[in-house]
Amino acid sequence: MLLHKTLAITLLFFAGITHAVAQKPAPKQLAAKRATGPIKIDGKLDEAAWKDAPKAEGYTEFRPTPFKQEDPGKKTEVYMLYTDEGLYLGGYCHEPSRDSISTEVTGRDGFGNNDFIGFIFDTYKDHINGFEYFVTPLGQQMDAKMSPNSNGNDEDFSWNAVWTSAAVIQHDGWTFEMFLPLSAIRFSTKNTQDWGMNITRKRQRTGQQYTWNPIDPAVNGFLTQEGYWAGLENIKPPLRLQFSPYFSTYVNHYPSHDPAVKNWTSSVNGGMDVKYGISQAFTLDMTLIPDFGQVQSDNKVLNTTPFEVKYNENRAFFTEGTELFNKGNFFYSRRVGGRPMHLDDVYRQLAPNETVLDNPSETKLINATKISGRMQGGLGIGFFNGVTAAQHATIEDDKGNQRSVETNPLTNYNIIVLNQSLKHNSSVSFVNTNVLRSGNDYDANVSAALFDFNDKTNMWNIGGKLANSNLVGYLPGNKTQSGYSHELYFGKTSGRFNFNIYQGLTDAKFNTNDLGYFTMNNFLDHSLWMGYKWNKPGTWYNRINLNFRASYSRRVKPTAYQNANINMNVNGQLKNLWFTGFFVGYEPAANDFYEPRVEGKVFRGWVSGFVDAWVETNNAKKYSGYAELLYVNRSFFHGYKFQINLNHKYRFSNKFSVGHSIMMEPQKNNVGFASVDNTNPIFGRRDRNTIENTLDFKYNFNNKLGITTRIRHYWSRVDYKEFFDLNPNGSLAHNSSFSKDVNQNYNAFNVDAVFTWQFGPGSFINIVWKNSIEDFNQLIDRSYFKNLNTTLSTDQNNNFSIKILYFLDYLQLKKKK
Numbered sequence: 001m002l003l004h005k006t007l008a009i010t011l012l013f014f015a016g017i018t019h020a021v022a023q024k025p026a027p028k029q030l031a032a033k034r035a036t037g038p039i040k041i042d043g044k045l046d047e048a049a050w051k052d053a054p055k056a057e058g059y060t061e062f063r064p065t066p067f068k069q070e071d072p073g074k075k076t077e078v079y080m081l082y083t084d085e086g087l088y089l090g091g092y093c094h095e096p097s098r099d100s101i102s103t104e105v106t107g108r109d110g111f112g113n114n115d116f117i118g119f120i121f122d123t124y125k126d127h128i129n130g131f132e133y134f135v136t137p138l139g140q141q142m143d144a145k146m147s148p149n150s151n152g153n154d155e156d157f158s159w160n161a162v163w164t165s166a167a168v169i170q171h172d173g174w175t176f177e178m179f180l181p182l183s184a185i186r187f188s189t190k191n192t193q194d195w196g197m198n199i200t201r202k203r204q205r206t207g208q209q210y211t212w213n214p215i216d217p218a219v220n221g222f223l224t225q226e227g228y229w230a231g232l233e234n235i236k237p238p239l240r241l242q243f244s245p246y247f248s249t250y251v252n253h254y255p256s257h258d259p260a261v262k263n264w265t266s267s268v269n270g271g272m273d274v275k276y277g278i279s280q281a282f283t284l285d286m287t288l289i290p291d292f293g294q295v296q297s298d299n300k301v302l303n304t305t306p307f308e309v310k311y312n313e314n315r316a317f318f319t320e321g322t323e324l325f326n327k328g329n330f331f332y333s334r335r336v337g338g339r340p341m342h343l344d345d346v347y348r349q350l351a352p353n354e355t356v357l358d359n360p361s362e363t364k365l366i367n368a369t370k371i372s373g374r375m376q377g378g379l380g381i382g383f384f385n386g387v388t389a390a391q392h393a394t395i396e397d398d399k400g401n402q403r404s405v406e407t408n409p410l411t412n413y414n415i416i417v418l419n420q421s422l423k424h425n426s427s428v429s430f431v432n433t434n435v436l437r438s439g440n441d442y443d444a445n446v447s448a449a450l451f452d453f454n455d456k457t458n459m460w461n462i463g464g465k466l467a468n469s470n471l472v473g474y475l476p477g478n479k480t481q482s483g484y485s486h487e488l489y490f491g492k493t494s495g496r497f498n499f500n501i502y503q504g505l506t507d508a509k510f511n512t513n514d515l516g517y518f519t520m521n522n523f524l525d526h527s528l529w530m531g532y533k534w535n536k537p538g539t540w541y542n543r544i545n546l547n548f549r550a551s552y553s554r555r556v557k558p559t560a561y562q563n564a565n566i567n568m569n570v571n572g573q574l575k576n577l578w579f580t581g582f583f584v585g586y587e588p589a590a591n592d593f594y595e596p597r598v599e600g601k602v603f604r605g606w607v608s609g610f611v612d613a614w615v616e617t618n619n620a621k622k623y624s625g626y627a628e629l630l631y632v633n634r635s636f637f638h639g640y641k642f643q644i645n646l647n648h649k650y651r652f653s654n655k656f657s658v659g660h661s662i663m664m665e666p667q668k669n670n671v672g673f674a675s676v677d678n679t680n681p682i683f684g685r686r687d688r689n690t691i692e693n694t695l696d697f698k699y700n701f702n703n704k705l706g707i708t709t710r711i712r713h714y715w716s717r718v719d720y721k722e723f724f725d726l727n728p729n730g731s732l733a734h735n736s737s738f739s740k741d742v743n744q745n746y747n748a749f750n751v752d753a754v755f756t757w758q759f760g761p762g763s764f765i766n767i768v769w770k771n772s773i774e775d776f777n778q779l780i781d782r783s784y785f786k787n788l789n790t791t792l793s794t795d796q797n798n799n800f801s802i803k804i805l806y807f808l809d810y811l812q813l814k815k816k817k
Contacts, residue, residue, distance in 0.1 A: 033054050090175070093201060101173070114138070118199070120146065198213050244762065245270070246269075249269070250293055328431045336386040341407070342406070365387075461490070549566070565585060639671065648661075766801075771798050
């Protein structure tokens with residue numbers, strides 16, 4: 001009751017100091033006009049067609065000083081035209097001198113230390129779905145899709161379109177030209193159209209960012225504050241048919257120490273990606289016989305938690321244009337072509353005279369297809385299908401006889417998403433994921449309804465989701481296990497003071513792990529977040545954010561307290577363009593139902609207090625860095641944890657840079673699961689030390705040709721000091737008889753060296769060398785450098801590959817004929 005009263009008083013206090021959002025001026029509008037003559041994309045703006053083009057001018061700063069008018073000596077001039085083939089965008093970004101322009105050769109989709117100008121088009125005028133196209137003073141391209149996302153990252157830079165750009169650095173600024181073919185953007189079929197639009201310019205040295213239509217940082221959303229490009233007439237959706245065939249070859253070396261097994265292996269592969277415009281609204285993306293061998297190596301870690309490690313998705317097909325499929329967070333693409341579901345069962349099926357010869361850790365993807373788009377009425381539809389081949393392990397007995405064991409059946413993965421845009425940047429969605437397996441393994445189906453509503457002032461927000469999961473044939477007797485989950489939230493999203501109240505409930509049978517990433521169920525969570533912003537610069541800062549969060553979680557069945565958390569942080573940007581922040585929090589003792597790894601057991605955890613401080617220097621400088629220090633104090637055995645993050649980067653030139661990061665995490669008297677002794681969980685008091693070192697080298701010859709190298713060494717050691725039995729009430733009792741060696745010492749070392757040449761629009765040659773080493777043992781008395789030396793002398797896998805990807809556009813091929 002006291003907590004409820006405190007929160008209510010706090011809400012009333014903050015509500016009393018809430019500043020009303022100022023009445024917004026009418027959105028700007030630029031008349032659309034057809035080009036009257038040819039334009040060559042060379043960045044020079046010397047064609048006659050530009051002379052009578054409508055000009056978008058009068059830019060307003062929104063960072064660091066909102067609503068400040070653009071300096072006349074640094075003004076931005078933008079010209080926009082269109083034809084039946086596409087959009088022509090050009091302009092002049094004025095500067096006091098050439099030295100005021102920031103440039104760095106980064107290649108595709110790398111902002112780096114570059115000034116830039118960008119165009120954001122909301123072609124359906126729904127204020128929640130946009131296309132972004134950016135260009136730098138060196139003519140480098142970045143593009144993205146923009147849409148609201150629950151993880152707070154509204155821009156998807158993995159989406160790529162094929163378009164052309166050029167820029168020229170002048171004595172008093174830089175000029176640019178861009179051509180966006182109509183195939184690079186989606187729009188309705190109306191004869192006359194008005195598009196939502198904004199233009200943004202960034203000056204890297206000063207941290208200033210401007211927009212054509214003013215942006216109020218206190219107002220929810222970027223697209224909600226757009227202007228309009230009005231009067232586009234009779235633009236016809238082109239036939240969109242694009243092919244990206246590839247050829248790749250691999251050579252791999254790993255010392256097998258077995259005369260019957262080759263150390264050297266090689267392969268030759270070929271396949272194709274296809275992109276077809278089924279209609280103006282919908283696009284088919286298909287990958288046939290895909291090859292993902294050149295993706296960046298995973299950052300493998302020593303996992304001492306009861307939950308699976310979630311790795312980043314680096315396969316381009318699964319990262320590009322997936323904003324619809326990420327609705328509700330039910331899609332973890334690493335499931336498709338991931339770990340076989342019966343990988344470990346093989347070792348439990350061995351006869352005494354048998355060994356495992358081969359047991360692949362990943363399933364093979366046969367093909368994958370995406371269909372996505374948005375209709376004129378605002379209905380977005382997404383469909384995904386992926387098929388993986390049956391996977392087998394090979395077992396051999398002492399007489400040389402071999403047998404094959406299926407570790408994963410032929411599997412079909414499906415996702416269907418319906419997302420309807422509504423007024424006031426609101427939406428409703430339906431999501432269904434389905435996993436169908438051949439044979440006797442169970443199937444999985446998850447359905448969810450989502451809603452997100454904003455009022456017409458764009459100040460108040462309410463939303464949530466209802467979800468149901470069904471594991472068909474999962475229970476004995478081929479019965480189905482059904483589960484339920486819901487989330488509800490309400491908050492204020494515009495103004496200097498904002499808040500969000502959240503409730504989430506998931507029963508004990510709900511499970512989305514077959515196509516999603518899912519760690520726990522059987523909980524009822526409540527949380528409150530409040531934030532206050534100072535967006536107007538003061539004497540020593542540019543902006544400041546103050547945040548408060550409190551959360552409380554209970555188990556649903558049987559009902560029991562799980563955990564709680566309360567924390568506060570303040571962060572902001574200083575006048576010298578440094579960022580800094582401070583975080584403090586408290587966690588009372590928790591009931592952990594997962595750490596024991598035995599159903600029905602609970603671990604009564606510790607009380608924690610933690611503080612965190614960080615600072616990031618100005619990234620526009622040649623030398624830039626980031627430093628963070630986290631300290632956690634635990635009530636058990638006077639335990640503590642430090643986490644130190646240090647990152648720094650030096651740019652030797654605008655072509656060559658070196659970056660280094662180190663993470664150190666020493667823990668003293670940590671308590672956690674150690675082993676199971678006759679179904680009884682054994683816990684241990686342990687010291688743990690983790691160090692991760694990463695070196696990054698980048699050299700770009702130009703914006704289409706470059707080399708990157710990433711070297712990572714990860715070391716983690718767990719040293720158990722004493723052991724305990726877990727009492728029924730969750731407390732610990734000393735165990736002096738347990739003598740099993742459960743210490744852990746793990747090293748992972750990776751090199752990813754990539755040479756990339758973009759020899760044509762959408763066409764690449766990639767040459768990649770990958771080196772991978774893993775070493776796991778129980779020798780915990782070695783230092784960091786001894787571990788590194790031992791790891792480098794361990795058997796290592798070396799992989800060298802060449803891949804050629806060629807982009808073919810049907811319309812361009814037709815023109816050449």
